[in-house]
Amino acid sequence: MEQQKLTDVVFKLSIDLGTQLEGSPELDGLDIPLINMRILRFLYEEETATPLAVAGTINRDRGHVTRLLQELSANGLIALKPNPQDGRSKLAMLTAKARTIFSRVHAAEARLYDRATQDVDKQELITFFKVAQKISSNLSGG
Known part of the structure; x- marks a missing residue:
């Protein structure tokens, strides 16, 4: 070939x-871009993840992922909570709204x-x- x-x-x-x-x-x-769907799928499977873990999974830089996570949070699809193991980072998790989408x-x-x-x-x-x-x-x- x-x-x-x-x-x-x-x-x-x-x-x-x-x-x-x-x-x-x-x-x-549903008006969810495929890149956002990849993030939601990862969070669906992992339950919670840091922006760094998401970035590694979808092969994007952390800054880009942080912006995407903020967008998903603003749309009520994820919640961002302080990371109890590292106060400098957040944990992302799906909301009930996002879980029903799956x-x-x-x-x-x-x-x-x-x-x-x-x-x-x-x-x-x-x-x-x-x-x-x-x-x-x-x-x-x-």
């Missing part, structure tokens, strides 16, 4: 997934997964995930 083809395929897949997810009927009326997100993702993997057998999917993980690891240096 040509070097350029890898980037073409990965970019197209990323755009297609984002477009399908944003346009899903389950998420109709039933819709899970439904949209399940439908998207079913559509994306139709005509893909189990072994092909396992191979895809292994290869994608290796490529991601190579690119992130680990």
